[in-house]
Amino acid sequence: MIKKKSLWQQSQPWVITIVVVGIFLWGFSGIPLNGIKSTAGQVLGSILNGLFHPDWSYVYSGDGEDLITALLETLAIAFLGTFISAILAVPLAFWAAKTTRKFFSPKSATGKLLLTVIRVFPELVLAIMxxxxxxxxxxAGVLALGFHSVGMMGKLFSEAIENIDRGPNEAIAAAGGSALDGLTMATFPAVLPEFMNYTLYRFEISVRSASILGIVGAGGVGAPLIFALSTRSWPRVGIILIGIVVMVTAIDFISGQIRKRLV
Known part of the structure; x- marks a missing residue:
């Protein structure tokens, strides 16, 4: 016998739809829509023209003020900011991870609160500071990316620790092993692939973030990009954008291949 749906079950999809539409309307009502400037088409056309006619002489000049140098500096900022913060995030992750069945764990709660506070500030704000x-x-770019990445990876690492199978740890404890034995022989081997996977994924994000930190003076390819935009050097803008696209695409591909082998 088919059970008849209640009035709430019948109206629930409509209620959810109305609430979602209402939230969107409320959100857009707070955004001043000033329209599109008359010069928008001209600027877009100039950028596209720069992409099709880039300044190839800027790729490498040997004086340290070229595109290759800026891209390498961007990669260095992303690498140091990500992988140093990955090391710092490990103890914070164990602090924030809830490894007991208790409803409330003061250790875990304080650790999660600290990681939340660290994640509050976006990279661009940290770069300015x-x-x-x-x-x-x-x-400054390394510090900004590193500080923010500690909070992000600490959260991801702690969730990986919480989701592992506790069976091996319990078996080691039953055999007379210490907590350190359980950590080194059960916990770390279980979470290390996840740690590496999250670190590589965060590195991909950091490369993108490092590409714009130069706008506020934190090094990388963002500085010559904003300078080229301000001086309306569209061929220079074009070659910088092409360089960023190639770098990000290559990093995503390499990182993705490595992560496939880890997971």
Whole structure:
């Protein structure tokens, strides 16, 4: 016998749809829509013209002020910011991970709160802060990416720790092993592939982020890009955008191939 749906079950899809549409309308109502400037088409056409007629002489000049140097600096910022923060995120992840069946764990709650506070500030805001603190350059970019990545990877690492099978740890404890034995022989081998996978994925994101940090003076390819835009050097803008696309695509492909072998 087919059970008749209640009034709420029948109206639930409509209620959800109305609520979602209402949220969208409320969100757009707070955005001032000033229209499109009359020069938008001209600027877009100039950028496209720069992409089809790039300044190839800027690719490499040997003076340290070329595209290759800027892209390598961007990769260095992303690499240092990501992989150093991955090491720092491991102890924070074990602090934040909830490994007991208790409803509330003070250790886990304080660790998660700390990681949340670290993740509050986006990379661009951190780059501005560190640029004022240590001066403009790649060092500020590394600090900005590293600080933000600690919070992101700490959260992902802690979730990986929480989701592992506790059977091997319990077996080691039953055999008389210590907590350190369980950590080194059961927990770490189980979570290490996930740690590496998340680190590589975060590196892909950091490469994109490092490409724009130079806009606020934190090094990388963003600085020559914003300078070329401000001086309306469209061929220079075109070759920089092409360089960024090629770099990001190559990093995504290589990282994806490595992650396939890890998971």
């Amino acid at each position: 560190f640029t004022k603190a240590v001066g403009p350059g790649a060092y």
